[in-house]
Amino acid sequence: MSPAARDGAGFRIAGAGAATAVAALVLLPLAAVLVAAGGAGAGPGPGDGAAAAFTLLQALASAALSVALAVPLARALARRRFPGRAALVTLLGAPVLLPSVVAVMALLAVFGRGGALNAALAALGLGPLRVYGPQGVILAHVFFNLPLATRLILEGWLAIPAERFRLAAALGFGPAEVGRHLERPLLATVLPGAGATIFLVCLSSFAVALILGGGPRATTLELAIYQAFRFDFDLGRAALLAAGQLVLCVLALVLVGSVALPAGFGAGLDRSVARHDAGGLLLRLQDGAVILAATAFLALPLAAVVAAGLPRLGALPPAVWAAAARSAILAVAAAGLAGTLALAIAAGRARGGGRWSEAAGVLPIALSPMVLGTGLFLLVFPLADPAALALPATAAVNALLALPFALRALAPAVAAAEAAHGRLATSLGITGGARLRLLLLPRVRRPLGFALGLAAAFAAGDLGVVVLFAGGATATLPLEMFRLMGAYRMEAASGAAVLLLLLAFGLFAAFDRGGRLGTRA
Amino acid sequence: MGLALEGVRIALGSFVLEATLAVPPGARVAVMGPSGGGKSTLLAAIAGFQPLAAGRILWGGRDLAPLAPGARPLSILFQDQNLFPHLTLAENVGLGLDPRLRLGRAEKARVAAVLARTGLAGKEGRRPAALSGGEQGRAALARALLRARPLLLLDEAFAALGPALKAEMLALLAAILDEGGATLLMVTHDPADARALTPATIVVAGGRADPPRPTPALLADPPPALAAYHGRPAPAPPAAGAAGAARPPPPAARG
Numbered sequence: 220m221s222p223a224a225r226d227g228a229g230f231r232i233a234g235a236g237a238a239t240a241v242a243a244l245v246l247l248p249l250a251a252v253l254v255a256a257g258g259a260g261a262g263p264g265p266g267d268g269a270a271a272a273f274t275l276l277q278a279l280a281s282a283a284l285s286v287a288l289a290v291p292l293a294r295a296l297a298r299r300r301f302p303g304r305a306a307l308v309t310l311l312g313a314p315v316l317l318p319s320v321v322a323v324m325a326l327l328a329v330f331g332r333g334g335a336l337n338a339a340l341a342a343l344g345l346g347p348l349r350v351y352g353p354q355g356v357i358l359a360h361v362f363f364n365l366p367l368a369t370r371l372i373l374e375g376w377l378a379i380p381a382e383r384f385r386l387a388a389a390l391g392f393g394p395a396e397v398g399r400h401l402e403r404p405l406l407a408t409v410l411p412g413a414g415a416t417i418f419l420v421c422l423s424s425f426a427v428a429l430i431l432g433g434g435p436r437a438t439t440l441e442l443a444i445y446q447a448f449r450f451d452f453d454l455g456r457a458a459l460l461a462a463g464q465l466v467l468c469v470l471a472l473v474l475v476g477s478v479a480l481p482a483g484f485g486a487g488l489d490r491s492v493a494r495h496d497a498g499g500l501l502l503r504l505q506d507g508a509v510i511l512a513a514t515a516f517l518a519l520p521l522a523a524v525v526a527a528g529l530p531r532l533g534a535l536p537p538a539v540w541a542a543a544a545r546s547a548i549l550a551v552a553a554a555g556l557a558g559t560l561a562l563a564i565a566a567g568r569a570r571g572g573g574r575w576s577e578a579a580g581v582l583p584i585a586l587s588p589m590v591l592g593t594g595l596f597l598l599v600f601p602l603a604d605p606a607a608l609a610l611p612a613t614a615a616v617n618a619l620l621a622l623p624f625a626l627r628a629l630a631p632a633v634a635a636a637e638a639a640h641g642r643l644a645t646s647l648g649i650t651g652g653a654r655l656r657l658l659l660l661p662r663v664r665r666p667l668g669f670a671l672g673l674a675a676a677f678a679a680g681d682l683g684v685v686v687l688f689a690g691g692a693t694a695t696l697p698l699e700m701f702r703l704m705g706a707y708r709m710e711a712a713s714g715a716a717v718l719l720l721l722l723a724f725g726l727f728a729a730f731d732r733g734g735r736l737g738t739r740a
Numbered sequence: 741m742g743l744a745l746e747g748v749r750i751a752l753g754s755f756v757l758e759a760t761l762a763v764p765p766g767a768r769v770a771v772m773g774p775s776g777g778g779k780s781t782l783l784a785a786i787a788g789f790q791p792l793a794a795g796r797i798l799w800g801g802r803d804l805a806p807l808a809p810g811a812r813p814l815s816i817l818f819q820d821q822n823l824f825p826h827l828t829l830a831e832n833v834g835l836g837l838d839p840r841l842r843l844g845r846a847e848k849a850r851v852a853a854v855l856a857r858t859g860l861a862g863k864e865g866r867r868p869a870a871l872s873g874g875e876q877g878r879a880a881l882a883r884a885l886l887r888a889r890p891l892l893l894l895d896e897a898f899a900a901l902g903p904a905l906k907a908e909m910l911a912l913l914a915a916i917l918d919e920g921g922a923t924l925l926m927v928t929h930d931p932a933d934a935r936a937l938t939p940a941t942i943v944v945a946g947g948r949a950d951p952p953r954p955t956p957a958l959l960a961d962p963p964p965a966l967a968a969y970h971g972r973p974a975p976a977p978p979a980a981g982a983a984g985a986a987r988p989p990p991p992a993a994r995g
Contacts (some may be wrong), residue, residue, distance in 0.1 A: 327796040643821055646787060647887075648810020653840040 383497010
């Protein structure tokens with residue numbers, strides 16, 4: 220072997236090892252699901268077709284609504300300057316980190332039976348709005364994904380060069396002409412990707428359906444898997460449903476092609492384009508109303524839950540604090556695992572490792588948490604008590620689910636570090652651990668901090684796999700909070716919600732800040 | 741028994757470079773030729789970054805093929821990116837003593853000494869972005885000095901510097917070479933550099949790297965490729981030669 224070929228072999232082996240571990244952690248549970256589904260006594264029941272249909276329909280509706288509402292908001296943000304604009308754009312990045320149980324709790328505070336909206340309607344003599352059911356599931360998905368869609372569209376909007384708008388002004392374009400010649404072509408390129416991303420996210424959403432859905436009209440496949448587990452303990456049926464969910468996800472992924480993962484939070488979105496066609500009073504009023512309405516829709520529920528929960532923080536039951544400690548450990552472990560796997564795969568790839576390793580790293584994107592959880596349960600169940608493995612399994616699944624995001628953030632930085640300084644390091648004999656310490660880690664600190672923060676926040680806020688495994692003594696904070704909500708202890712639940720918010724955002728901020736602190740040139 | 745290239749053949753797509761030549765130990769040799777002729781490729785092959793399609797590269801009679809770039813008996817300075825931007829000056833230079841940068845008190849003293857020697861005392865804690873181009877060049881030379889490998893390869897390492905800084909750098913280089921007796925291979929496109937420092941010159945053109953020839957004779961009667969590249973008759977040699985220019989070309993340089 221030539222020295223050039225041997226050079227970096229350690230990194231390639233580590234990368235291949237990490238990629239193999241990821242592939243095994245993804246494919247072995249899938250195999251277990253498919254085997255168990257094949258061995259299931261009965262075929263799909265009548266409710267299962269309805270669950271599949273609802274899964275598709277709610278994802279379609281959520282994606283369409285999120286994107287449709289995001290267009291006027293993104294346009295208003297793109298062409299208006301106002302105090303607080305930067306804060307609002309930052310706020311749009313927050314729902315990615317927002318634990319889904321907290322979001323649902325927040326929506327209940329405004330749209331729920333005892334919420335502010337129904338109180339106002341009752342004062343007007345109007346009947347209560349029901350938030351449980353399909354409309355609640357879709358509402359929550361829009362709450363989550365409207366900001367994501369807005370940021371994706373805003374990115375596209377701001378990518379239109381300012382000169383183009385200047386030219387439009389020179390040609391005397393009004394809003395209609397700008398729309399026809401500049402904005403509609405832009406939207407045609409941006410909207411499909413944004414919609415597809417949201418569609419995929421909603422396809423495997425679990426916590427929202429768990430709390431707001433259910434019943435024959437609003438059960439998703441993910442929820443049906445959980446119910447087959449929890450209520451019937453019918454592993455064969457759970458596997459069958461998981462196989463159905465898997466087929467749905469893979470088909471959607473193939474149809475959709477590429478998925479737009481956000482690589483950062485609103486970087487570069489802090490400017491607006493000078494516009495010469497949008498000075499009319501009517502347009503300004505319209506944009507102002509859109510921005511106000513969107514801000515209220517996104518911020519009021521969160522403000523309500525924080526206001527309700529903050530005073531309860533001191534009086535939380537001990538079980539909640541214990542669960543918070545478990546969640547913190549779980550989150551750090553999941554982040555460490557995701558970061559290590561992503562770094563190993565990215566470094567191996569940058570030192571000439573095969574392309575398959577990167578493909579293995581994004582494999583988890585085709586997975587839903589319940590499918591992965593069902594598979595892991597099927598693998599573990601004959602060997603050990605699943606409750607004892609609840610936290611390791613949850614950490615592993617969360618690390619896998621965060622891996623595509625972590626890779627997306629890290630791989631370009633690792634490749635750039637190797638491209639710029641790899642030859643120098645090699646010429647000085649800097650290899651192995653020294654290369655990691657002296658070249659890679661210092662060069663990728665910021666994206667690594669971002670990736671770790673993202674993974675930690677995901678894991679801390681996740682109410683997914685843990686519900687399949689956990690017994691009483693291994694509940695995480697989201698699960699504990701869900702139990703409090705189920706027991707109608709809403710005050711304690713809102714206190715737990717605030718604690719969970721603090722945990723998720725605090726972990727993200729700590730890792731992200733750690734990546735920036737003392738950042739070297 | 742210095743550097744020897746035996747039947748070396750490098751293939752990069754349709755580009756092919758062949759070289760059979762020898763450079764005696766302690767020699768100072770320029771590598772000149774038209775852009776894209778393969779000067780950097782030749783150095784990359786010697787340094788171990790460019791696999792050979794055929795032939796052998798030897799140092800002191802020993803085949804370098806099994807050695808990784810960092811283990812070869814040489815130091816290389818690239819056109820740019822010779823320092824890690826995230827490490828301090830002292831750390832960058834200290835890498836010349838230990839690639840894992842685990843330096844004891846004695847090693848740190850050696851780093852401090854070489855920094856003083858290259859006029860960089862007091863700047864140990866700075867990062868490259870806070871150094872001038874000349875200081876960055878001196879830091880890279882300081883690191884090469886600590887590595888103390890018998891062969892030094894310079895790939896237009898000072899091309900981005902202005903004339904005065906470059907002269908200063910070449911003078912420092914000459915002093916370092918005088919001290920350690922290292923062999924030098926230096927890619928340059930400036931005949932004045934070659935005249936000042938390197939009594940012999942390898943011409944790389946037309947897919948071939950020729951054995952070293954005496955620099956003055958070569959510049960007085962350049963081969964067509966070199967003449968076309970320089971675009972003018974070579975100017976007369978300066979009256980007062982810089983360090984090294986007075987040396988006679990090494991014997992092997994005539995073959």
